[in-house]
Amino acid sequence: MKLSLNWLKRYIDLPEGVQEIADSLTLLGFEVDDIETTGIPQLDNVVVGEVLDREQHPDADRLGVCRVALGDEHGETTIVCGASNYKVGDRVPVAMIGAELPGGFKIKKSKLRGVESNGMMCSGKEIGAGEDAAGLLILKNSPELGTPINKVLTDSDTVFTLEVTPNRPDCLNHVGIARELAAWYKRELRYPSIDTLPISDEVVENDVLKSVEIECEEECPRYLATIIKGVKVGPSPAWMQELLASIGLRPINNIVDVTNYVMHEYGNPMHAFDARDIADGKIVVRKATDSEEIATLDDEKRTLSEEMVVIADSHKALAIAGVMGGANSEVKDDTVNVILEVAYFNPAKIRWMSKQLALSTDSSYRFERGVDPRSLEFAAKRAAELIVETAGGSICQKKIEAGAAPVWQNEITLDTDWIRAKAGFEISDEEIKNALQSLELSVSVQNDGAWLVAIPSYRGDLGRPIDLLEEVLRIYGTHRIPSGQVFATAVAKNDHPITEYIRATRGYLVGQDFSETVTYTLRPESEFAAWTDEKVMSDLSLKNPISEDQTLLRSNLVPGLLEVLKLNQSRKTGATRFFETGRTFGESRGKPVEMVSVAFVVCSEGTEKSWRDVIAEDYFSAKRRVEELAKMAGMDLGKFRVNPASGDNKAWQAGHAAVVDEPKAGFAAQIGLLNLSYTKELDIDGEVFAGSFSILSERIREPKRVKFKPFSLFPATAKDLAIVVDKGEAASEVVRAVGKIASKATKGFDVENVFVFDVYEGSGVPEGKKSVAVSMVFRSADRTLKDKEVNKAFEQIQSQIREKTNYDLRD
Amino acid sequence: MEEDLKNIVESAKQKVSAVSGRPGFEAFKAEITGPNGALTRVMKNMGALPKEDRPTFGKLINKAKQDVQSIYDGVLSGIEEAELAAKLGPAIDPSLPSPNATRGTVHPLTQIREEISRIFKQIGFTVAEGTEVETEYYCFDALNTPANHPARDLQDTFYMKDDADFGNVSKRTDERYLLRTHTSSVQIRTMLQGEPPIRIISPGRCFRRDTVDATHSANFHQVEGLYVDKNVTVRDLKALLDYFFEQLLGKGTTVRFRPHFFPYTEPSFEVDFSSKHLAKLGSDWVEIAGCGMVEPAVFESVGIDPDVYSGFAFGMGIERIAMIVYGIDDIRYFYQNDHRFLKQF
Known part of the structure; x- marks a missing residue:
């Protein structure tokens, strides 16, 4: 909201410094976003001068040499001037030697084309009075010669742009803010005066408006119409125009300007109708009909709906209630009789209408935040009197009104010890009382010592003792709230498992030279085809995206990481290893879910040249990392099925990537080479290996306390087998099968480990087969194993493999 | 005979500087203490000595053996050192950067x-x-x-x-x-x-x-x-x-x-x-x-x-x-x- 300092000064005496006032407003809770000073700054050595004569400059067609009178004190001088809009006898601002004009321009004695010049006659722009730089500023009304220019051009003002929080609609006007400053500075507040017109016995007959009828009381509880007859429409007085202009309002005519003026003075939006345009002299506040049309004052035709409220006569809508008047009944140059509407409309209804119509006005802005319904009479009287003052005419004594202001009684019982207990520091009863009273909250002490605080009707935001605590602190000064000891009384617990999990994974990946990134959660639809299906896409899409490239919740972190890779590649930063931790969104049991994810990418291209090769990333190094990420969440990836990426996987390269999808365990993992055509489509050079692990947050297991397991102190014995299997057989399957057979074949000792140590295809192995070399480690808890028992078991294992599997043994 | 022993040790001392690598060492060793080595031959001839000379000569032989062994030890430790050096490769330039130039970073x-x-x-x-x-x-x-x-x-x-x-x-x-x-x-x-x-x-x-x-x-x-x-x-x-x-x-x-x-x-x-x-x-x-x-x-x-x-x-x-x-x-x-x-x- 814009606030004029000159306007404010009509109601309160304020200190000199603009910054001082701005600081006070800030500490009262009205943040000052901007301070703008209009008019000329303080200028020394710039005075009123008169052009006594002008001669043509001997060497320059466009210059004149003028004799200028500067009054008794400064005498006469010669000034060379390039302007042409003045004539002899004009009085103009003259910057004498030693003056400094806005922008730091210093006036010195000089010669222009050989002719001496002792100062400068100024344009408006040169002294900061407006934008006119075309010619000299010709001063009107012949001010006395030698007068400092600041005494002539006095119409300077300072305009504050304030942020008024939604709980303080009473401060959306100058009186409201003046009241706050009066409380802050403990100064007197001068309310605008009414009953200023000379008392007249003449009875002014109302033959203009017969009735006001409210058809929808819920939306419009109260409507007050004041009739002013015999006005003469014209420009409003200069002082009013200046004040309105200072806060950015365009003066229109004396009637409209008064309505705007009173709204910004006292807070009540109001509207003036030309009485001629009201058919049958009847005003009806009613619901609009469906598709009812009205041309509003801004020359727009607006279509209304049934739930909207209009001010109408018996034929047509005259205004959209609380939002904007209609063109059909506006005050015109020849308007004679005016009907002044001051009403109260339901805030929620006005907010809704304003939104529906996409039309926010000063009026709707105030109504939707809440106008004090008890203030209508005062505002109406103030406005009517101002109309008479500025446009003549006379006010009909009989007002036409409908509805009633809601009853207002609001008293809060306050215990000052409670205030001190909540504040946590000492504020005396006296200070509390002063704070409340300075805000015009009246305090009366009850018999039991408790205070009864009466709340004025414009402070609808105050209803409970806690609200008064805020008022006391505001006036006491929130910047004076003392500091104190920090108490840590609550029991500290561990951070949330998600936090701890993310920390662990971050530490692990940073330790492996990955750089952490943060990318956007919202991603473009086009990206999802490679990652998920239509159903999930639909579940993850926003109802109201802001732009086409941010329409869906991310289902995987890898696309964002690829964007990072691409940016770093194109900028040649040399970085090729990135990761991100964060939330992704997927589907579980047919419903969308939020997951906790960690993913990394490594690109083969883009590193800076190095004097020595770096070990290249491959599927297996990626797998190792994903296993670790899973383990940190309490998941042993080794216990789950690792499926090779299928041929139709658009994100991952078939034959070089794998997926683990375990809805029951609440996680999913993907590992390996990204689909080459996918990364190529994204314009990424080289191959990208990636890994991704996502888990439902509720499935992350906090690390458990480990229970020590004793181990054997006796040596192990190993036996190796080369097993010929189908080329497509997973090594993990071979290990699983051999492990199962081995545990059955060993009696009295354990199979400690079974692992693959070689995989071979080629000569000696039949076409379509491969040889998987497996090592088995045997150990006993209580003795050194004898060759005999191990060999016996080994033979049995071999025969069992031959019998029970479709594997062959290689000799 | 005593002269022979002296010569054997002397010649070993002279030849040792030319010995390089394990095969060279083995050949060198064979020339002296191998089955047909010079020292072995002298020792084989001991039987032909009069009984009373044998203790004296035995001492001389032992002395020669010790000398030869210490030559061997010297050669061997030189060879082992060389082998280790070969395994280590040339000295590094500690000012060279790690090839993993981009460090992991926390956002x-x-x-x-x-x-x-x-x-x-x-x-x-x-x-x-x-x-x-x-x-x-x-x-x-x-x-x-x-x-x-x-x-x-x-x-x-x-x-x-x-x-x-x-x-x-x-x-x-x-x-x-x-x-x-x-x-x-x-x-x-x-x-x-x-x-x-x-x-x-x-x-x-x-x-x-x-x-x-x-x-x-x-x-x-x-x-x-x-x-x-x-x-x-x-x-x-x-x-x-x-x-x-x-x-x-x-x-x-x-x-x-x-x-x-x-x-x-x-x-x-x-x-x-x-x-x-x-x-x-x-x-x-x-x-x-x-x-x-x-x-x-x-x-x-x-x-x-x-x-x-x-x-x-x-x-x-x-x-x-x-x-x-x-x-x-x-x-x-x-x-x-x-x-x-x-x-x-």
Whole structure:
């Protein structure tokens, strides 16, 4: 909201410094976003001068040499001037030697084309009075010669742009803010005066408006119409125009300007109708009909709906209630009789209408935040009197009104010890009382010592003792709230498992030279085809995206990481290893879910040249990392099925990537080479290996306390087998099968480990087969194993493999 | 014979310098102590000596043997040294960089978030987490935000489609799903789950329907804090934030409260700081956080008796703090992830 300092000064005496006032407003809770000073700054050595004569400059067609009178004190001088809009006898601002004009321009004695010049006659722009730089500023009304220019051009003002929080609609006007400053500075507040017109016995007959009828009381509880007859429409007085202009309002005519003026003075939006345009002299506040049309004052035709409220006569809508008047009944140059509407409309209804119509006005802005319904009479009287003052005419004594202001009684019982207990520091009863009273909250002490605080009707935001605590602190000064000891009384617990999990994974990946990134959660639809299906896409899409490239919740972190890779590649930063931790969104049991994810990418291209090769990333190094990420969440990836990426996987390269999808365990993992055509489509050079692990947050297991397991102190014995299997057989399957057979074949000792140590295809192995070399480690808890028992078991294992599997043994 | 022995040792001493590598050593050794070696031959001839000469000669032989062995040992240790040196390769140039030139880095937003978490941990606050997808109830209603509050507009808040139903984000009734606009929803869920005293901070990603520019981002990060206990006062809140910002921004940092309005706190304040350590802030007081005493209506919505308990809440933007602390002038740097940016922190 814009606030004029000159306007404010009509109601309160304020200190000199603009910054001082701005600081006070800030500490009262009205943040000052901007301070703008209009008019000329303080200028020394710039005075009123008169052009006594002008001669043509001997060497320059466009210059004149003028004799200028500067009054008794400064005498006469010669000034060379390039302007042409003045004539002899004009009085103009003259910057004498030693003056400094806005922008730091210093006036010195000089010669222009050989002719001496002792100062400068100024344009408006040169002294900061407006934008006119075309010619000299010709001063009107012949001010006395030698007068400092600041005494002539006095119409300077300072305009504050304030942020008024939604709980303080009473401060959306100058009186409201003046009241706050009066409380802050403990100064007197001068309310605008009414009953200023000379008392007249003449009875002014109302033959203009017969009735006001409210058809929808819920939306419009109260409507007050004041009739002013015999006005003469014209420009409003200069002082009013200046004040309105200072806060950015365009003066229109004396009637409209008064309505705007009173709204910004006292807070009540109001509207003036030309009485001629009201058919049958009847005003009806009613619901609009469906598709009812009205041309509003801004020359727009607006279509209304049934739930909207209009001010109408018996034929047509005259205004959209609380939002904007209609063109059909506006005050015109020849308007004679005016009907002044001051009403109260339901805030929620006005907010809704304003939104529906996409039309926010000063009026709707105030109504939707809440106008004090008890203030209508005062505002109406103030406005009517101002109309008479500025446009003549006379006010009909009989007002036409409908509805009633809601009853207002609001008293809060306050215990000052409670205030001190909540504040946590000492504020005396006296200070509390002063704070409340300075805000015009009246305090009366009850018999039991408790205070009864009466709340004025414009402070609808105050209803409970806690609200008064805020008022006391505001006036006491929130910047004076003392500091104190920090108490840590609550029991500290561990951070949330998600936090701890993310920390662990971050530490692990940073330790492996990955750089952490943060990318956007919202991603473009086009990206999802490679990652998920239509159903999930639909579940993850926003109802109201802001732009086409941010329409869906991310289902995987890898696309964002690829964007990072691409940016770093194109900028040649040399970085090729990135990761991100964060939330992704997927589907579980047919419903969308939020997951906790960690993913990394490594690109083969883009590193800076190095004097020595770096070990290249491959599927297996990626797998190792994903296993670790899973383990940190309490998941042993080794216990789950690792499926090779299928041929139709658009994100991952078939034959070089794998997926683990375990809805029951609440996680999913993907590992390996990204689909080459996918990364190529994204314009990424080289191959990208990636890994991704996502888990439902509720499935992350906090690390458990480990229970020590004793181990054997006796040596192990190993036996190796080369097993010929189908080329497509997973090594993990071979290990699983051999492990199962081995545990059955060993009696009295354990199979400690079974692992693959070689995989071979080629000569000696039949076409379509491969040889998987497996090592088995045997150990006993209580003795050194004898060759005999191990060999016996080994033979049995071999025969069992031959019998029970479709594997062959290689000799 | 004694002469022979002398010659053998002498010749070994002379030849040894030419010996190189293990095969050379073996050949050299064979020439002396091999089956047909010079020394072996002399020893074989011992039988031909008169019995009385044998002890003397035996001593000489032993002496020669010892001499030869010490020559062998010398050669062998030289060879082993050479072998080891060969295995090690040439000496490294310790000034060469690691070929893994790009170090792993922690994102600046994470660093600030973790620093904030550490400071609060020292005074008993633990990190709570919630979901980024939330419902209208937990994001607004429970926080005393009126149904017609502008923050709830489709203009300002991202909503999921009307029929969205998230499996692991619980709804209160049948309210809409949205992307949380603050992490205050975590406070509500925490209060619903546990009894006071509660001391949590909830850092996390939030969303507002803002067009991206130098200071706005549709997603951003916040830390909010909540303390609920008996007899919590405005002064406690001030003391806490004084402590926190001095820890975060350096000694001599001062904090002031300005009255403000939030639906979920009463009284509410905005927090400005002033610090000597951070130059070029443009003004004496810089807005950094919002805070206030928990609004009684919020306590009522989570079943905490406002007559028994009181508390405070505060919140601040992680990007904003990172920008101030590091002197970053454009929020978009955080989301572009240019490595030249990332590696500076």
